[in-house]
Amino acid sequence: MPPLLRHVVARLIALIPMLLALSIASFALVHVIPGDPALVMLGGEGTPQQVAELRKQLGLDRPLPVRYWEWLTRVVRGDLGESLYNRTRVVDELIWRFPTTLSLVFLALLISILIGVPAGLLSAVFRNSWVDHAARVLTLVSLSMPSFWLGLMLIILFSLKLNLLPVVGYTSVVTDLWSGLRFLILPSCALGTYLTALIARLVRSSVLEILGLEYIRTARAKGLRERVVLFRHALSNALIPAVTVMGINMGILLGGSAVIETLFVLPGVGQLVITALYNRDLPVIQGLILYISVLYVLINLFVDILYTYLDPRLRFG
């Protein structure tokens, strides 16, 4: 078996206990919460008989392992239960909201790559010039601002003062690309700034490190054009750590998207998490926790495989 394939298979096998543990954790979480879900559903004011009846209906009176097993088999079949609050199926809610979060995160990632990589490269090539200094100051400032505050400032500037973009509201990019983008541009800038700075900084330091290596000297000595040396030899190798950082920070983007969605009132998964928490909507919280952490684990796996693929030493080693 080629090393890369073996690596992938090993990682996939390692995933099984991880997923089981995640499912137990998200199941346990809701059942260690103080307060009786049945009581919560009745608005805290049912007669003892009503509560007992509802508990029986919800299966809350049976032993935990049995309930876990039932819950797990339902989850595997794609049934995450329904909301206590408005009786919608959690899965439907997720399917409806997922595109918003996905387009937000994707756009933020795109912005951070399109700005972060060139900024880092320029900074490294023109080290200690004014370009470098400006880029580094901007990087530091971007790493220090809370994304939601940046979002607020962007709203004040672009929506309220300059009247360029809508303040609230949402149109999906799927139905209308242009007007959807108008609603997404500020949120994704606010969300992507931190990652942009992180990528710029990382690309700068790894390009600087690589430019000092011998194979770059060899490439130059061979008479290759500087452009070829920079892009083919330096940048492509410098991007390997950047990919990992992007992968690790997908979690930051996913989490950050909840804050940004709440601020910009976008109907995404993150906003659902927060609303469910306010409403103490336990089935929704449980379903979301399981769903998002599985997604998170899969993204990490994907990044790991990508990383292995990009780095020939790992691919053939």
Next chain:
Amino acid sequence: MSEAIPTVTQATPSPISTAGAASLPPPPTWSERLARVWRQLRRNRLSVIGSGIVATLVLIALAAPFLGLANPVKLNIPQRFLPPGPGHWFGTDQLGRDVLSRVVYGARVSLMASVSTMLLAALPGVLLGIAAGVSSSRISGTIMRVMDLLMSFPPLLLAVAVAAALGTGTRSIIIALGVVYLPRIVRVTRGIALTVVAQEYLLAAQALGNPRWRLILRTVLPNCLSVVVVQLSLYFAEVLLAEAALSFLGLGEPPPTPTWGNVLQDSQKYIRNAPWIAIFPGCAIAVSVLGLNLFGDAVRDAMDPRLRT
């Protein structure tokens, strides 16, 4: 042989050791190390600015009751929505409360929460990390698998989960962020401990018959700490940001107690007419985090010989 033992013990870093001369190629003593770090730090103007910012912030937060500020929670409806100016340098909010005073008192809550989070995560984190670094592969593997599991939860969800279980409030934020940062600190510390374990001075100290606990306490731990502390100062900046974000989402201290996050949450509704309520608390967060980042970066540059240019 009996003469060599005190020599090595002397060379082993210890907070009270001042002796510089050692016959073996020794790890630098604490005083040497501190002196070098201090020289590097002074050379770097950014670190001076960074530590200045952090020190000012801590001072202001500690001295808040003595600064002659308005009561941060007292309502004063006739004075609502005053723009920044004399008397109210940061303006007043929708209930006539002084924004400057709310930012300063907010610093107390936010800093307290971040410091507690770091303590909660760092104390067990460093110990577990070192344990994982020096112990057998089975124990180390078990520790790391558990940490991997904790890390596989997206941080925000973990915070939501804790808030769902324990209710909202600063305590929940501290616990949630503590759990988020624990595995990260364990990983970093283990990585450093592994490199320390591979060093020749450890082998030398071992060869001299030092017991295992002594090696761990007097050689591995101090050598790890210097590097871990830098990472902690950078994590501290992240925790400060995360704390603000969580209390912005309403998971933190409920109103009227001001925190940087909940003041910003309040400000949202009034940004059209009273943008100052939103602008200043965010500036406070950004400047504090910037200070911590500058400081952390500078200390890292000063301590990491590879980055010295």
